[in-house]
């Protein structure tokens with residue numbers, strides 16, 4: 051049981067990077083961006099293929115992030131320049147990326163990593179330099195957890211600083227009230243493109259990390275359902291931790307914890323005998339639907355309570 | 365100075381819904397003019413303001429602000445010179461951001477956005493001072509989300525935001541119409557005070573004829589996309605609501621139809 055939870059937490063921290071990306075579009079920009087279902091495998095495919103060709107995995111990961119950002123820019127252009135609705139723009143890029151990803155992976159559905167990854171390099175580095183600490187080698191989970199946590203902290207810190215700048219404020223204003231942003235001289239189109247680029251960069255990073263730390267390979271289909279997974283994590287984090295007036299950094303922290311909780315739930319669910327791995331998507335959909343419906347239930351309950359107390363007085 | 369020459373706008377041209385909203389409108393607004401605009405429903409008042417602000421494109425004619433021909437500038441580019449308050453109190457502020465963050469955005473309206481800090485500690489003093497002028501106690505709530513404010517409070521904040529950096533032109537489109545009468549008159553008084561203090565060149569659309577007479581130094585009446593009356597100075601001060609209605613009927617040959625027009 052403990053190992054199940056630990057592996058859930060480790061995976062959750064890697065997926066949390068994706069969740070932060072989803073949070074940026076879904077909550078900050080107020081756009082449901084489906085590009086990510088293509089960007090996630092894109093990040094994995096690019097880094098795995100580059101690593102297999104002998105490139106330094108850190109460099110390969112960086113390139114994967116940059117290419118992921120390009121995908122976001124593409125969706126942003128479709129949406130802002132050609133006025134295609136955001137959802138449809140995302141779907142178009144996602145579909146296009148499916149073909150692109152297969153080309154990148156040279157017509158294979160799965161490509162395993164052959165070569166050193168960020169994970170193996172970190173592991174070698176740590177066991178080499180801190181041999182006392184890691185006499186028995188490093189557990190895979192521990193390494194994933196440590197790297198995931200470190201990356202999350204780094205990303206949240208950077209984003210926190212970024213959203214405190216003039217451009218960051220302009221992006222938030224664009225998501226909050228486009229009309230007002232434009233009346234304040236903010237180029238909302240540029241801000242939307244920038245926001246989508248940032249988000250998709252994070253999604254590609256998440257895909258790349260999961261390929262290197264968890265799957266050990268890139269899969270053409272690994273993006274399927276990522277938007278719902280991201281939303282589930284965002285919403286779980288919000289429902290449990292966020293009450294209106296929290297600061298931006300706190301909210302992103304909450305969303306990261308949401309990703310960890312979600313992955314842990316899923317990891318535990320997989321241990322239940324009569325559940326199949328393929329039931330995962332159904333469970334996820336149910337979780338998200340319940341979480342999204344929660345405000346309605348709350349309102350219903352409150353209305354019932356009002357009605358009851360009303361009758362008693364009369 | 366704002367100089368509009370032979371401005372035209374037709375919506376949905378060549379369809380059954382074709383609508384000539386602005387017909388050959390020319391208008392010169394002098395620096396420091398505070399013009400009130402009245403007219404029946406659908407007269408084209410909002411369209412004219414939207415064309416000046418760049419939210420509605422121009423079919424023909426020119427809009428010159430100061431020494432710039434802004435006819436083909438984007439709305440975003442024009443926002444550097446023009447301050448606006450909309451009719452809908454929800455439209456002028458970012459509800460998910462703090463009061464001080466909204467003001468900080470307004471403080472940077474005339475500049476381009478960089479990676480410098482979005483708000484500096486030194487600015488807060490200015491914001492507290494400006495908010496205190498409202499007399500709404502908002503100076504103690506710099507870190508409240510604007511979404512929590514009432515419509516009147518939001519409209520007052522929007523007004524501050526539109527004028528925090530002195531605009532070359534201020535556009536107010538029935539900005540008190542959605543407020544209750546008491547709040548409306550507070551916001552209107554406040555607008556007048558700010559406009560006088562900074563001698564802002566202003567166009568204010570209102571459905572309240574008495575307000576149109578009481579405020580500003582010049583009054584314009586619109587009907588079916590045209591300016592049919594333009595009075596200023598002593599002649600404007602001498603106007604009454606009855607006289608205005610008579611003038612309207614004589615000039616347009618129609619009855620004044622504005623379901624919201626307050627006759628007192």
Ligand SMILES: Nc1ncnc2c1ncn2[C@@H]1O[C@H](COP(=O)(O)OP(=O)(O)O)[C@@H](O)[C@H]1O
Pocket residue numbers: 375376383384385403404405406407408409410411412
């Ligand atoms: N975006 C639009 N598309 C089509 N018709 C419009 C549009 N905006 C305004 N109109 C029409 O133009 C005319 C003038 O509208 P408007 O400027 O809003 O009048 P008002 O003087 O009441 O503010 C009206 O007949 C209106 O229906």
Ligand SMILES: [Mg+2]
Pocket residue numbers: 409410411
């Ligand atoms: Mg109007």
